[in-house]
Amino acid sequence: MNENILSPNGEQRSDLQEQLDAACQEAAENNDKYLLALAESENMRKRLERMCEERMWQQKKRLLTHLLELGDQLEDALQYADANDPLGAGIRITYEQLQRNLNREGVRALQSVGEAFDPSIHEAVELAGEGSGNPNEVTCEYRKGYMLGGKLLRPARVQVNREG
Secondary structure: OHHHHHOOOHHHHHHHHHHHHHHHHHHHHHHHHHHHHHHHHHHHHHHHHHHHHHHHHHHHHHHHHHHHHHHHHHHHHHHHOOOOOHHHHHHHHHHHHHHHHHHHOOEEEOOOOOOEOOOOOEEEEEEEOOOOOOOOEEEEEEEOOEEEOOEEEEOEEEEEEOOO
């Protein structure tokens, strides 16, 4: 068979060249398929990471929202608790511990009163009559709003001055 390869017969060399060209083309196609599969795999990995991060954010938000509601109730109870009463002291200690834990998790309260109304972080529940203050200024906060890692955890429920 080596004789045929080395022979001056043009047909045999042409056939071998065609086979080599076909093999090179198949190798190039297989390389393209490999690169495409690799890119798809990388895209899938990134998509799964984003989905996991979003799922973790939603679950953390859900839990922290429940804790914020508990904090609201403790804060309301503190308004009626006597400072000298042991029960009132227990409520205060519990509230302070909850606030420390929320701060440790990165939860930050929004500053609303005196600020311009921002619908992305405020929920207007009442319009104030035209009085002192600037139009669209938050005049009263009914429920605190909170941020976590630059994302809104809960909007503040506020009263807003009417436009003049």
